[in-house]
Amino acid sequence: MVHDSSSNSVRARLTNAVLDMHLHCIGLKLQDIRLRSYVKVLFRHLLALTKSPLSHPRHKRRAQIILLSLVFTALTTVSGVSYAGWNIFNRLYSFYKYSWRRGGPFLLRRTRSQLQLVTGARIMYIKEGEDAVQSASHGVEENNGETKRKKIFIPPKDEDLYEHDKFLFKNAETERGKLSTIFYSKFLNQMSVLSKILIPSMFDKNALLLTLQIFFLVMRTWLSLFVARLDGQIVKDIIAGKRRKFLIDLVIWFLIALPASYTNSAIKFLQRKLSLNFRVNLTRYIHDMYLDKRLAFYKVTFDSKATSSVIKNIDNSITNDITRFSDATCSVFANIAKPVIDLIFFSVYLRDNLGTFGVSGIFINYFITGYILKSYTPPLGKLSSASSAADGNYYNYHLNMINNNEEISFYQGTEVEKKKVFQLYDTLMDRMLNISKKKFNYTMIEDYILKYTWSGLGYVFASIPIVFSTGSSNEGREQNNMKDFIVNKRLMLSLADAGSRLMHSMKDISQLTGYTNRIFNLLCILHRVHSVDFNYGAATKLMDDPADTNATSRHLLSKMKSPEKEEVISGTVQRKFRGIRLENIDIMIPSVRGKSGIKLIKKLTFQIPPHLDQLSSKTSSLQDITSMSNIPLPFLSGQASSLLILGPNGCGKSSIQRIIAEIWPIYNKNGLLSKPDSSSLLCIPQKPYFTRGGTFRDQIIYPMSSDEFFDNGFKDKVLVWILSEVHLDYLLKRAPGWSYLDEVTEWKDVLSGGEKQRMNFARILFHKPKFIVLDEATNAISADMEDYLFNMLKKFRFSFITISQRPSLIKYHDMLLEIADRDGKWQLQTLGTDEAITTIDHEIEELQIKLQKVEEWKKQRDELQQKLTIL
Numbered sequence: 001m002v003h004d005s006s007s008n009s010v011r012a013r014l015t016n017a018v019l020d021m022h023l024h025c026i027g028l029k030l031q032d033i034r035l036r037s038y039v040k041v042l043f044r045h046l047l048a049l050t051k052s053p054l055s056h057p058r059h060k061r062r063a064q065i066i067l068l069s070l071v072f073t074a075l076t077t078v079s080g081v082s083y084a085g086w087n088i089f090n091r092l093y094s095f096y097k098y099s100w101r102r103g104g105p106f107l108l109r110r111t112r113s114q115l116q117l118v119t120g121a122r123i124m125y126i127k128e129g130e131d132a133v134q135s136a137s138h139g140v141e142e143n144n145g146e147t148k149r150k151k152i153f154i155p156p157k158d159e160d161l162y163e164h165d166k167f168l169f170k171n172a173e174t175e176r177g178k179l180s181t182i183f184y185s186k187f188l189n190q191m192s193v194l195s196k197i198l199i200p201s202m203f204d205k206n207a208l209l210l211t212l213q214i215f216f217l218v219m220r221t222w223l224s225l226f227v228a229r230l231d232g233q234i235v236k237d238i239i240a241g242k243r244r245k246f247l248i249d250l251v252i253w254f255l256i257a258l259p260a261s262y263t264n265s266a267i268k269f270l271q272r273k274l275s276l277n278f279r280v281n282l283t284r285y286i287h288d289m290y291l292d293k294r295l296a297f298y299k300v301t302f303d304s305k306a307t308s309s310v311i312k313n314i315d316n317s318i319t320n321d322i323t324r325f326s327d328a329t330c331s332v333f334a335n336i337a338k339p340v341i342d343l344i345f346f347s348v349y350l351r352d353n354l355g356t357f358g359v360s361g362i363f364i365n366y367f368i369t370g371y372i373l374k375s376y377t378p379p380l381g382k383l384s385s386a387s388s389a390a391d392g393n394y395y396n397y398h399l400n401m402i403n404n405n406e407e408i409s410f411y412q413g414t415e416v417e418k419k420k421v422f423q424l425y426d427t428l429m430d431r432m433l434n435i436s437k438k439k440f441n442y443t444m445i446e447d448y449i450l451k452y453t454w455s456g457l458g459y460v461f462a463s464i465p466i467v468f469s470t471g472s473s474n475e476g477r478e479q480n481n482m483k484d485f486i487v488n489k490r491l492m493l494s495l496a497d498a499g500s501r502l503m504h505s506m507k508d509i510s511q512l513t514g515y516t517n518r519i520f521n522l523l524c525i526l527h528r529v530h531s532v533d534f535n536y537g538a539a540t541k542l543m544d545d546p547a548d549t550n551a552t553s554r555h556l557l558s559k560m561k562s563p564e565k566e567e568v569i570s571g572t573v574q575r576k577f578r579g580i581r582l583e584n585i586d587i588m589i590p591s592v593r594g595k596s597g598i599k600l601i602k603k604l605t606f607q608i609p610p611h612l613d614q615l616s617s618k619t620s621s622l623q624d625i626t627s628m629s630n631i632p633l634p635f636l637s638g639q640a641s642s643l644l645i646l647g648p649n650g651c652g653k654s655s656i657q658r659i660i661a662e663i664w665p666i667y668n669k670n671g672l673l674s675k676p677d678s679s680s681l682l683c684i685p686q687k688p689y690f691t692r693g694g695t696f697r698d699q700i701i702y703p704m705s706s707d708e709f710f711d712n713g714f715k716d717k718v719l720v721w722i723l724s725e726v727h728l729d730y731l732l733k734r735a736p737g738w739s740y741l742d743e744v745t746e747w748k749d750v751l752s753g754g755e756k757q758r759m760n761f762a763r764i765l766f767h768k769p770k771f772i773v774l775d776e777a778t779n780a781i782s783a784d785m786e787d788y789l790f791n792m793l794k795k796f797r798f799s800f801i802t803i804s805q806r807p808s809l810i811k812y813h814d815m816l817l818e819i820a821d822r823d824g825k826w827q828l829q830t831l832g833t834d835e836a837i838t839t840i841d842h843e844i845e846e847l848q849i850k851l852q853k854v855e856e857w858k859k860q861r862d863e864l865q866q867k868l869t870i871l
């Protein structure tokens, strides 16, 4: 009984407290209201209070606060619950969809990691979470079904977008010289162009993230305002000894802490997510332009700005600068938006408390101190750009050393390399230290003004309403003063904090201008190089860029009558030709001088095969890779011919190959290059190339990827046969079965010079192009092997052009192109004709004359030896 009565009294007391709280707080009488209709009645009452002009001001304000906090709490709960719900749904769905498969949802073939869709889009699967980290650190490629994989969709490349953006970048690049009061308008200009890549449309995912971030920033400010007032209220409750009100306010304090902490972490999360998305957008944009058929990655070295640090260390620009730019953009945005929203909200609120005079005082103070700080801000943009360049140089030098470690060791070049590395490291340290030094004075002034002057002035302004106010009763006045002071002081401090963050972000903006400039320049250059009318850095383009025009190019420009109108590259390329034909082509080194540059070979004209017949067009259909996957060679029939290009070092032999591969331009207007389609032509460069981190199979099938290899139904059997054809099958014996084909190593270092060159022949046999251009492809191979390989090419009826310095190769060719030393002259002859025989006869005569002199030389040698013994 006792227990019952005491529990009844506790319940009655609690009911009374709840009723009292509603009555005192918002004037709502709860006596006649049932629990079921409570929420409806409460909402109606709160809405009526906020709408009605007759309601008590205190009740009205409380109703507004409760309504707003209810809305925010509902929003955060709904977003949290929907996110969790979506995750649960996804998991259940994938469980349902893939439960029947053994080994989990992502059973992929080891070599397949992506799918190419008809639209040109790609779907990739990458390892996710801890699995990825573990397998990366152990270098293990796992393929059990339990490995978690993430699906990534890569949209197809939009060619029109690049054509459109090209002009956007060009216009922004040429517009210069405008300075605004706070920062360069150039920066805003560049940023507005870049923003189209970062946020492509209003309905983009990133636009949504940005809107969400702004929403949370506003919410954060509103919550701070609310907390400041609650703080003042709690102090007032304590001083006035209002126990119940104190408890109510304390409950609200703990409740409001929930959305407040959610908001803060949401802001940080959104900032990081946005930065990552920006990085993805920029990287994809650059990769699509840098790595496509127009070969921007090669041509970029010929641009007029190729010597700038952005291009010299383009790897660093693409990897590190993009990350720094994305991070800096997002943090500057958050660092500016936060204090700006704070300033607006707090100043509106403070205007009511401090009056217009107080708020104007605060802002005048901000502007004056802002001006002082601006004049002391070091040029951090330039400094960080210079430091980034030094960083790139240092990193690149190390990379170069790793790539050429064997050559350096042979030369014993450690000392020279060490000096260079030290020098680059010192430059880097110097530049980093320079930034710290420049920051030192600034940080001191900044601290003095932002930390001490502002809070001091804050107290002055916060005391204004107290000093000038006239209260009714002494006691009530003291309590209200205390409350107002607490609220004002808190807001003033927040305002000072907002102001100081705004001032701090000036430094960040200055740094961001540096990164923006680097990224913008990189994109401008890439657009220029990627363009179909890229002019290989000829002087006309420098017209756009007066800053870069040096004395030579200015001189050149003055010589040209109307450089803008003149087309620099005016040669013609004809494709799908049934052979290779060069007509009147001037072989010139691409340079700033354009058409008036160095001419290596003049008006070069030749063609293979020398005569085209109907049959040869049919033979090219035999090259169809899909139908040839498993058919062993020999496979070609019909006409085949070969040309040997002979000439001394540096006369421009390899440059002919560059023209055929279209990586160098044809400057002269009457120059015509006719070439077959890309699948019928393979150019073998002088320096053998091997992909990094690729298998032995990848090296044989290059430039085909292993994905394509398997997709096209090729089998390893073909590769084994090819290896035996080029006498490299002994390599396969280094591992059991054919597992050596899956071996991954640094092939550039593992294979010997001759083996590397024989791998080139393996590539030829695999791809079966109708036409091949070989540049010194056998100079490291023994004479008997060389003989075998050339006979093999002839046996399989490949048409080939060989570039060499050795006349001994004449016997494998039908035609000979001799390039004279330095004067650009050349001579073409058909081998086996009277003309060729007379040339060979001449050579025999010359050799016979030399042989006659042998006795005379022997005498000279004996005389010299006698002299040496006397000495």
Ligand SMILES: Nc1ncnc2c1ncn2[C@@H]1O[C@H](COP(=O)(O)OP(=O)(O)OP(=O)(O)O)[C@@H](O)[C@H]1O
Residues within 6 Å of the ligand: 589, 600, 647, 648, 649, 650, 651, 652, 653, 654, 655, 656, 805
């Ligand atoms: N990217 C370049 N920039 C400037 N000059 C270049 C470039 N590439 C080649 N050259 C120059 O063009 C000239 C011809 O070069 P090329 O490579 O065609 O010579 P080559 O006849 O093949 O000589 P070698 O027999 O030694 O290979 C050389 O003097 C070389 O310095």
